[in-house]
Amino acid sequence: MKIPFRHSIQQMSGYVSGEQPQGDGWVKLNTNENPYPPSPKVVAAINNAANGRLNVYPDALATEFRHVAAELFGVGPDWILPANGSDENLTIIIRSFCDPNDTIAYPYPSYVLYESLAAIQDCRVQRIQLSDSFHWDVEAARNICGPSRIVFAPNPNSPTGNRWTDEQLHQLLPDAGMLVVDEAYGDFADSPHRGELLRDDRFDRRVIVTRTLSKSYSLAGIRFGFSIADPEITAGMHKVRDSYNCDAIATAAATAALQDQDWMLENRAKITRTRQRIMAELPPLGFTVSPSEANFVWTVHDSGRHKQIHEQLKRNRILVRFMQFADADAEHGTLEGLRITVGTDEEVDKLFDALKNVVATVC
Numbered sequence: 001m002k003i004p005f006r007h008s009i010q011q012m013s014g015y016v017s018g019e020q021p022q023g024d025g026w027v028k029l030n031t032n033e034n035p036y037p038p039s040p041k042v043v044a045a046i047n048n049a050a051n052g053r054l055n056v057y058p059d060a061l062a063t064e065f066r067h068v069a070a071e072l073f074g075v076g077p078d079w080i081l082p083a084n085g086s087d088e089n090l091t092i093i094i095r096s097f098c099d100p101n102d103t104i105a106y107p108y109p110s111y112v113l114y115e116s117l118a119a120i121q122d123c124r125v126q127r128i129q130l131s132d133s134f135h136w137d138v139e140a141a142r143n144i145c146g147p148s149r150i151v152f153a154p155n156p157n158s159p160t161g162n163r164w165t166d167e168q169l170h171q172l173l174p175d176a177g178m179l180v181v182d183e184a185y186g187d188f189a190d191s192p193h194r195g196e197l198l199r200d201d202r203f204d205r206r207v208i209v210t211r212t213l214s215k216s217y218s219l220a221g222i223r224f225g226f227s228i229a230d231p232e233i234t235a236g237m238h239k240v241r242d243s244y245n246c247d248a249i250a251t252a253a254a255t256a257a258l259q260d261q262d263w264m265l266e267n268r269a270k271i272t273r274t275r276q277r278i279m280a281e282l283p284p285l286g287f288t289v290s291p292s293e294a295n296f297v298w299t300v301h302d303s304g305r306h307k308q309i310h311e312q313l314k315r316n317r318i319l320v321r322f323m324q325f326a327d328a329d330a331e332h333g334t335l336e337g338l339r340i341t342v343g344t345d346e347e348v349d350k351l352f353d354a355l356k357n358v359v360a361t362v363c
């Protein structure tokens with residue numbers, strides 16, 4: 001039987017997300033989740049919502065959530081567009097702005113989901129090649145970004161963990177298209193942004209900041225994200241999103257999470273402390289570590305045996321992310337390495353106990 005998929009769906013391979021192992025006893029440092037639980041106030045809000053009126057549709061506009069988020073980012077509520085996880089932010093954006101054959105661009109290596117979303121929308125992709133220090137050549141970037149419909153820039157970037165300045169991001173603004181600054185890891189940055197780009201005239205209001213509750217607010221299991229942009233932009237995006245894209249339980253959880261900033265900031269402080277520790281303990285084992293402003297660390301080993309290190313750690317029930325960015329331009333070749341999510345200190349103890357043996361055996 002030949003299944004009549006659209007041509008582009010037939011051709012694409014589909015995004016492969018990080019492994020979610022079954023069973024207990026794993027040290028899971030592969031998908032940048034927060035190792036700490038969400039605020040007890042979030043759990044109370046979930047229980048409250050579950051005991052509420054689940055037989056009726058949720059507030060399609062997530063009114064309370066939008067007010068709370070707006071206050072946090074110093075904008076009006078109509079600048080906030082809620083989504084079922086930040087990946088849905090990205091889907092809504094690409095469906096709102098891209099016609100078939102339009103071009104999207106993004107720094108490479110980075111979040112390759114942008115390429116899958118482009119393929120689904122029949123769009124072309126241009127990669128802005130990053131140098132070894134994770135920067136772009138300004139002229140080459142201008143040539144790519146100028147005519148692009150959307151440029152996606154995660155800031156801090158994943159998997160590299162570095163963060164670009166507003167000045168640098170401005171170099172990526174398309175001539176007439178949109179710049180999407182994906183701040184999935186924004187709260188872990190040294191001085192987190194709260195919507196500054198949206199008020200910066202240089203960006204001509206053609207900027208969308210995307211945020212997720214999955215990382216800093218410990219809610220990856222709930223699925224909630226939001227876009228922040230000029231109300232004329234969010235008004236257009238409202239036409240594209242499903243009317244009830246966020247359910248009552250997730251919306252209640254997300255609202256309570258934003259209202260408990262102390263909880264988030266305490267976990268953020270623990271994570272950034274443990275990040276420093278990981279960055280200090282990797283080099284003596286032969287790893288080179290990139291400076292990180294996120295809740296993960298990108299590292300390469302002198303031996304180049306990243307796949308083997310990953311596999312041996314997995315035998316010890318420790319999961320980190322082995323990543324390979326093939327197909328970069330000829331000058332740069334394939335980049336590969338390990339992305340290690342910052343866990344609790346106990347998890348990191350286990351990681352290093354295992355890593356010492358693994359490096360001694362496979363490298």
Ligand SMILES: Cc1ncc(COP(=O)(O)O)c(C=O)c1O
Binds near residue numbers: 032087184
């Ligand atoms: C750069 C980046 N953007 C967006 C997301 C999606 O986040 P969410 O869990 O809210 O869909 C991720 C998740 O890993 C990410 O790394």
